[in-house]
Amino acid sequence: MEQESKIKKLGTPITVGNIRFETNVLMAPLAGYTCFPFRLMARKLGAGSAYTEMVSADGLKYNDRATARLLFTDEREKLKCVQLLGSQPTVFERAARSDRLAAFDIIDINMGCPVPNVVKAGEGSALLEDIPRASKIIEACKRSGKVVSVKCRIGMNRSKIVIEEFAKMCEDSGADMMTVHGRTRDMMYDGEPLYEYIKLAKDTVSIPVFANGSIDSLSKAEEMMAKTGADGVMLARYGFENPLVFSELTGRKTSETKYSLLTEQLEVASECFDELYVLTYIKKLCSYFMKKLPGTKSLKMDLYRCGNVSELSKVIKNIFDR
Numbered sequence: 037m038e039q040e041s042k043i044k045k046l047g048t049p050i051t052v053g054n055i056r057f058e059t060n061v062l063m064a065p066l067a068g069y070t071c072f073p074f075r076l077m078a079r080k081l082g083a084g085s086a087y088t089e090m091v092s093a094d095g096l097k098y099n100d101r102a103t104a105r106l107l108f109t110d111e112r113e114k115l116k117c118v119q120l121l122g123s124q125p126t127v128f129e130r131a132a133r134s135d136r137l138a139a140f141d142i143i144d145i146n147m148g149c150p151v152p153n154v155v156k157a158g159e160g161s162a163l164l165e166d167i168p169r170a171s172k173i174i175e176a177c178k179r180s181g182k183v184v185s186v187k188c189r190i191g192m193n194r195s196k197i198v199i200e201e202f203a204k205m206c207e208d209s210g211a212d213m214m215t216v217h218g219r220t221r222d223m224m225y226d227g228e229p230l231y232e233y234i235k236l237a238k239d240t241v242s243i244p245v246f247a248n249g250s251i252d253s254l255s256k257a258e259e260m261m262a263k264t265g266a267d268g269v270m271l272a273r274y275g276f277e278n279p280l281v282f283s284e285l286t287g288r289k290t291s292e293t294k295y296s297l298l299t300e301q302l303e304v305a306s307e308c309f310d311e312l313y314v315l316t317y318i319k320k321l322c323s324y325f326m327k328k329l330p331g332t333k334s335l336k337m338d339l340y341r342c343g344n345v346s347e348l349s350k351v352i353k354n355i356f357d358r
């Protein structure tokens with residue numbers, strides 16, 4: 037009974053550093069997916085915060101189009117959260133203080149990416165094995181004066197679980213919040229999250245701890261909250277597949293449908309990005325939205341054949357407005 041009363045309610049506001057998140061249900065960074073229009077949509081549907089795709093801290097020094105797109109934001113995004121990837125504290129400090137990140141309120145540090153090239157470069161989940169360096173990176177980001185969060189896994193593999201020590205280091209180094217993806221690096225994106233280690237992180241620190249991994253329904257989110265005692269949840273893949281889940285998890289009513297959302301996404305993306313990117317992004321979003329619709333093989337082929345925005349708009353109508 038006492039245990040039950042400690043479980044936080046989904047959809048409640050939470051303060052991180054000096055920033056108030058309207059809800060404790062967050063949208064994760066997803067490379068290739070969480071562009072500006074998507075983040076606006078997730079927030080509108082109830083996500084308390086939504087993160088850019090991971091951005092190379094070192095890459096900020098180049099003025100390339102790809103990084104400019106990753107960092108694109110404007111006044112419609114009320115809370116701006118950027119995620120940085122890297123391995124050098126000095127590079128993080130320069131990035132965090134740079135004009136290119138001036139608009140961002142929160143810097144999230146990627147300490148969980150399992151991709152071999154990233155790990156080989158000492159970035160992402162490699163930092164789980166270099167706790168002194170991870171600490172210096174957090175301190176370096178904090179010197180920018182921004183709110184700093186960490187997103188990490190629980191360890192490299194089951195015989196090297198470091199989350200207790202790691203969580204303590206995050207808090208001691210000044211992190212304002214952490215998100216724990218309850219998998220080890222070698223699990224990549226499969227398998228049941230190890231809830232007990234997310235709980236261990238939560239029990240170790242007093243900064244807010246968000247739980248991440250395999251949440252694809254209200255019942256899974258509630259199970260995550262109950263098993264970990266976390267302050268909130270962060271959704272990733274399912275948040276992209278069905279952003280309406282944010283309204284369900286936060287109890288916010290919405291009259292939006294997948295069709296209305298897609299039409300709006302097409303509009304916002306067209307305002308902000310070139311047609312090639314718009315086509316790629318909307319086709320991806322649309323095919324995720326179609327995942328659970330039966331008999332859509334030929335519609336999917338129509339979708340992938342679209343060569344411009346007006347064709348795409350017609351195909352979307354054909355698929356969803358019926």
Ligand SMILES: Cc1cc2nc3c(=O)[nH]c(=O)nc-3n(C[C@H](O)[C@H](O)[C@H](O)COP(=O)(O)O)c2cc1C
Nearest residue numbers: 064065066067089090187217249250251271272273
């Ligand atoms: C395609 C893809 C891209 C991802 N990109 C990022 C990223 O840029 N930064 C990050 O911290 N995690 C990234 N992740 C990890 C997710 O944010 C999340 O931690 C993971 O997918 C587990 O959550 P889920 O089971 O709800 O999807 C990515 C995952 C996938 C599948």
